Amino acid sequence: MTPDSTVSSGTNGGRLLFTTITILSLIIMYAPALYLLLASLSPDEWLRLVAPIRFSLTSYVALIDDRRLASALDESVLVGLATAVLATPIGLSAALAYRAMTRMRSIFLLIILSATFVPGAIEGLGLSVILRLGRIHPSWVTVTIGHLLWTLPFAVTVSLIGLSAVKESAFEAARDLGAGPVRAFVDVTLPLMRGSLISSFVFSFLLSLNEHARAYYLIGRQNTLPLYMFGAMNSGASPTIYAFAGAIIVVSFAAVALIFFEATRRQKRSGDGQDKR
Amino acid sequence: MRLDEVARRRQRTAFLLALPSLVVFVGIGFIPLVLMATWSLWTFDADTYWVKPIWSLASYAALLEGGRATVFLRTAGLAAATATISTLLAAPAATVVGLLSGPRRATLLVALFTIPFFTSGLVRAFAWRLVLGREGIINGALTGLGLVRTPVEWLLFSDFAVVLGMVAADIPFAIVPIVLAFARIEPSVIRASQDLGAGFWMTFSSIVLPLITPGIVAGFLFVFVVAVGTSMEIQLLGGAGASSISVMINDVMRVVNFPLAFAIATVVVVFLIALVIVADRTLKLSRLFEHLGT
Numbered sequence: 001m002t003p004d005s006t007v008s009s010g011t012n013g014g015r016l017l018f019t020t021i022t023i024l025s026l027i028i029m030y031a032p033a034l035y036l037l038l039a040s041l042s043p044d045e046w047l048r049l050v051a052p053i054r055f056s057l058t059s060y061v062a063l064i065d066d067r068r069l070a071s072a073l074d075e076s077v078l079v080g081l082a083t084a085v086l087a088t089p090i091g092l093s094a095a096l097a098y099r100a101m102t103r104m105r106s107i108f109l110l111i112i113l114s115a116t117f118v119p120g121a122i123e124g125l126g127l128s129v130i131l132r133l134g135r136i137h138p139s140w141v142t143v144t145i146g147h148l149l150w151t152l153p154f155a156v157t158v159s160l161i162g163l164s165a166v167k168e169s170a171f172e173a174a175r176d177l178g179a180g181p182v183r184a185f186v187d188v189t190l191p192l193m194r195g196s197l198i199s200s201f202v203f204s205f206l207l208s209l210n211e212h213a214r215a216y217y218l219i220g221r222q223n224t225l226p227l228y229m230f231g232a233m234n235s236g237a238s239p240t241i242y243a244f245a246g247a248i249i250v251v252s253f254a255a256v257a258l259i260f261f262e263a264t265r266r267q268k269r270s271g272d273g274q275d276k277r
Numbered sequence: 278m279r280l281d282e283v284a285r286r287r288q289r290t291a292f293l294l295a296l297p298s299l300v301v302f303v304g305i306g307f308i309p310l311v312l313m314a315t316w317s318l319w320t321f322d323a324d325t326y327w328v329k330p331i332w333s334l335a336s337y338a339a340l341l342e343g344g345r346a347t348v349f350l351r352t353a354g355l356a357a358a359t360a361t362i363s364t365l366l367a368a369p370a371a372t373v374v375g376l377l378s379g380p381r382r383a384t385l386l387v388a389l390f391t392i393p394f395f396t397s398g399l400v401r402a403f404a405w406r407l408v409l410g411r412e413g414i415i416n417g418a419l420t421g422l423g424l425v426r427t428p429v430e431w432l433l434f435s436d437f438a439v440v441l442g443m444v445a446a447d448i449p450f451a452i453v454p455i456v457l458a459f460a461r462i463e464p465s466v467i468r469a470s471q472d473l474g475a476g477f478w479m480t481f482s483s484i485v486l487p488l489i490t491p492g493i494v495a496g497f498l499f500v501f502v503v504a505v506g507t508s509m510e511i512q513l514l515g516g517a518g519a520s521s522i523s524v525m526i527n528d529v530m531r532v533v534n535f536p537l538a539f540a541i542a543t544v545v546v547v548f549l550i551a552l553v554i555v556a557d558r559t560l561k562l563s564r565l566f567e568h569l570g571t
Contacts, residue, residue: 018370025367096294122523126542229400
């Protein structure tokens with residue numbers, strides 16, 4: 001590994017400017033959520049920053065008694081798990097298909113990625129109409145169907161990235177040693193992809209957990225979490241909702257950060273010394 | 278002969294593996310869009326609150342009424358502003374990742390730029406209210422420093438807030454394609470440029486910029502397309518009566534005017550698909566993703 005192998009000399013003005021813009025971008029992305037988190041620790045009814053010594057979990061304690069919040073959370077977790085259980089294997093299968101394809105590869109990829117770009121409200125509306133015509137009553141199942149469409153492109157991408165780290169020669173070697181294609185896949189490819197499959201599952205779960213536009217059209221009687229929160233946010237936000245927003249932020253950031261650093265660690269272990277670019 | 282057989286079996290395996298995802302994308306993604314496009318040309322039936330198969334362009338004519346055309350243009354305008362600002366931030370940031378960082382810092386930065394995407398967009402949009410509001414941190418600082426006498430009102434519930442919220446949410450879509458474009462640059466090209474004595478700006482403008490341009494265009498396009506579809510920032514941060522295409526669809530559906538909602542959806546989807554296809558044809562954007570999984 002050559003640290004800072006690329007541009008190192010020359011004018012510092014450009015580097016400084018670019019680094020400043022990078023930091024500015026990160027501030028825009030992180031500062032508001034961080035501020036909300038700190039403000040949610042205020043003991044007062046009115047949300048604002050307080051000295052760390054006065055930090056309190058009062059509004060977080062109130063969360064425990066919020067029944068409607070609890071049932072929205074239950075619904076979202078159910079939908080998220082169901083979505084992830086479906087998206088992970090289907091995504092893996094699509095990634096394997098992409099690798100095996102000799103023709104129509106770019107079209108296949110375009111189909112997969114294009115699903116990301118249809119506005120959520122339009123996807124949700126179309127799906128809700130079709131499901132209603134099919135006499136399928138809106139429930140957590142219909143939300144899951146919508147969320148499968150939303151998360152699958154990401155599950156495919158994560159599996160593709162994971163698959164690119166598995167050399168085809170490893171699979172071929174197992175085949176040469178007499179393993180059937182299924183056996184070689186289960187014994188060689190699958191263990192090497194464990195990390196990406198976990199990432200795929202967690203990302204699908206989180207994307208589903210936070211999805212709002214499609215769920216708006218697909219829910220039954222029970223709200224999902226983002227829909228409940230959206231309602232609460234627009235009707236005079238209470239400290240509880242800030243606390244809950246804070247909790248969501250902490251949990252989802254922690255989950256994704258963990259996945260990323262786990263992946264990096266694994267990558268370093270498997271590809272020590274070689275720059276994979 | 279034998280080679281032929283192997284190739285055919287490989288194709289069949291590939292097809293079988295692709296099948297589940299195709300069922301999802303075509304069955305629950307594509308078919309509803311096609312049906313909506315068809316039904317948008319039917320007539321609203323007030324008895325059943327559904328459409329009846331009498332062909333009509335009435336819904337498309339209604340697109341131009343009641344200020345709906347303005348909503349289309351405003352949505353496109355806000356999305357274009359968001360895409361422009363996001364790209365202006367993302368190109369330098371991706372350069373820091375792809376050119377100015379060692380592998381460790383590059384990985385860390387990519388992680389930092391992508392992590393928020395997987396967290397609650399709703400909460401992140403909502404958080405801007407605390408920052409930009411009358412009692413928010415920015416107004417607090419401005420009045421505290423004596424720069425303004427009364428809180429600045431246009432920070433929140435304005436187009437400014439909407440674009441800021443969307444930029445913060447959509448930067449990952451701009452950065453990822455540019456980082457992918459960097460991954461395709463041969464390091465020797467940059468080293469050669471330096472060996473010949475080119476400084477940072479010279480290397481950036483004459484070597485790097487032309488090579489990452491497809492990534493920059495793809496990034497702009499991704500953000501634009503995503504921003505056209507969002508409603509969250511408009512609803513949480515926009516001013517009174519602020520609308521967007523998605524909000525308009527929700528409103529139209531509140532009075533269950535199916536054909537009109539379908540017409541809006543169709544126009545938007547056709548526009549977005551055309552945009553992506555044209556850009557892909559002219560710039561070969563799908564090449565950016567080609568090395569994935571191989």
